[in-house]
Amino acid sequence: MALTVLVQHANRPLRQGVATALEAAGMVVRQSRDGSEGLALLQAQPVDAILTGINMRRICGFSFIQAVRKQPGLRDIPILVMAVSATPELKARARQAGAAGWLPQPFDHARLVETLRIVVASGDG
Template identity: 40%
Template sequence: MSRRVLVVDDSPSVRRMVALTLKGAGYDVTEAGDGQDALDRVAAGPFDAILTDQNMPRMDGLTFIREFRKRPDAKAVPIVFLSTENEGALKDSAREAGATGWMTKPFDQAKLLTVMSRLVGA
């Protein structure tokens, strides 16, 4: 059974690159354009992992993580924060919100697959 991953980013090109990388490794990928879209998608079915950007319209990544973590079925779902920003305060905020890990954009495809494999397998 393939692992379901939700990719949340307002940039269609970033979503497409992440999705192609993950699909090529056998993951089932769903895309969302912002945090609100992502909340709608998680309500429709469970995911094995989530990758989210920070700066998005309607709902940013930190708010999405906080809202998602309120769900009873969300506690064990790993969330990787994927951002162009690399400041310590934002990393701390992401961890406090419930992020499991952090990757900086632009990302290395091999590293993304390594991180995902460690979190949920393929």
């Protein structure tokens, strides 16, 4: 069965590029532009994994991750953060919020697909 992934990022071209790469790898992709929209999508249909940006309108990535972790039906979904900046402080903040990992941009799509499959298989939500 194909993995279903929520790709959430404020940058539409980046979001669509990631979605295209994941779909080419046989995954089903849902897209949202911010945390508020992402939470609504997750309520309608849970996913196997989440890729999220940090700087978004309404609900930022860190607050989104915390909100997902508070919901019993969603708390174990692996979440990977996609961001240009990869400072130790931001990575630590993402981990504290509940992210399983960090993907610095720009990233290779093949590596993205591989990392996503590893994180889902390990159950590291």
